[in-house]
Amino acid sequence: MKHYLSTALALACIALVISLVVTKRGDNAQYESDAGAITGFSNQLASVKVQVAAYNGTLTTLSNSLDESRSVSLTLSNHLAEAESTVALDTEQITNLNRQVADVASENQALRLHAMDLTNQMAGLTSQIALIETNLAQANKDYALLENRLRRDVAERLVVERKFYNLPALQAQVERLKTYPGGDVSAKSIYAGLDVEVKSNAVHVIAPN
DSSP, X not given: OHHHHHHHHHHHHHHHHHHHHHHHHHHHHHHHHXXXXXXXXXXXXXXXXXXXXXXXXXXXXXXXXXHHHHHHHHHHHHHHHHHHHHHHHHHHHHHHHHHHHHHHHHHHHHHHHHHHHHHHHHHHHHHHHHHHHHHHHHHHHHHHHHHHHHHHHXXXXXXXXXXXXXXXXXXXXXXXXXXXXXXXXXXXXXXTTSOEEEOSSOEEEOOOO
């Protein structure tokens, strides 16, 4: 009986030892597995830290870029406001220039009309000058005729005066008047047919008809 008990106890001890060995091996394997997992997690954590650091650098760069973009945007906004102000000023100047151009065009139209009026007046004056020149030429011609007639009349008067102061010629004229009386002698009868205008204080030669 003792022999079976010892055998059973020995078997139980062997089984316990085997179980302990198996458990130890399992624990070792689990430890190694856990250690490997921990190492993997540690490596992943380091990689994540590196990536986070890289992301932080990228975020910093993006933040700086964003700040620069905001600064550029503000500058562009200021430039846009200045450009809009300049455009508004240029638009006002263009409007003023267009108004001035319209005024100048209106003045040019008025000047053209005035120039046309002056041209018409000049044409009228030219026609009047031509008529005056024609009348002046005719007057000069008439004056020449009157001058010639006056000279002839003066010459005839001198001839008559000489005959009047010539006694034989005067006596012959008296004898002729006795034979052929001419009637009463008046100023009108004397100047009749001589193309003269007789007034109370002057005698003017007029142009013959």
